[in-house]
Ligand SMILES: [Fe+2]
């Protein structure tokens with residue numbers, strides 16, 4: 268993930284990720300079908316905008332692009348009852364994160380303390396620790412509010428109000444927003460760790476950290492992929508059925 272410059276062209280932006288074009292179309296700087304050989308400098312000059320603003324928006328948008336989805340076979344879960352899917356996520360991914368993240372944060376902290384001259388190690392530790400703190404709250408939020416609502420919706424019983432109320436839409440939007448923040452942290456961690464390249468360090472503790480970070484990234488991506496692509500859409504559809512008086516069976 269590199270930085271954009273005033274000389275970056277529309278074609279180069281599209282080649283980095285098609286979704287980045289939305290920054291330009293949303294700002295009115297570019298429309299589909301227009302020539303893509305113009306630079307950011309040229310586009311912004313035509314609209315009296317400072318390129319630094321658009322460059323910052325592009326960098327923010329790029330940081331939110333998730334890495335390619337992990338090899339999770341969603342079809343395997345498509346017919347799984349919602350309650351069982353929630354149980355699976357809680358007992359597999361939530362339990363795994365609670366077990367694996369704290370020692371990894373501690374290891375990153377120890378390595379940073381042993382190398383006080385390394386700004387990169389300090390930022391890696393702080394990014395990992397910050398993400399871990401946010402995930403503690405996130406998992407608790409899902410287990411205390413989102414998952415109980417989904418279980419009630421699936422069971423067809425009256426939804427017992429949680430601290431987020433009894434509607435499912437708001438809490439899910441909140442969870443999806445937090446997943447985006449996690450993706451930003453994962454992207455930054457990958458960048459700081461040199462892309463998790465094998466053999467990038469000869470020290471055993473460094474290799475242990477890189478391997479741990481790789482496992483955390485893979486598990487978190489699979490975890491969020493199941494929630495974003497399967498659990499949340501099915502829960503929203505079930506909520507709509509319940510509100511419309513249609514049976515929630517089949518979910
Ligand atoms: Fe989760």
Ligand SMILES: [Fe+2]
Nearest residue numbers: 409442491494
């Ligand atoms: Fe989540």
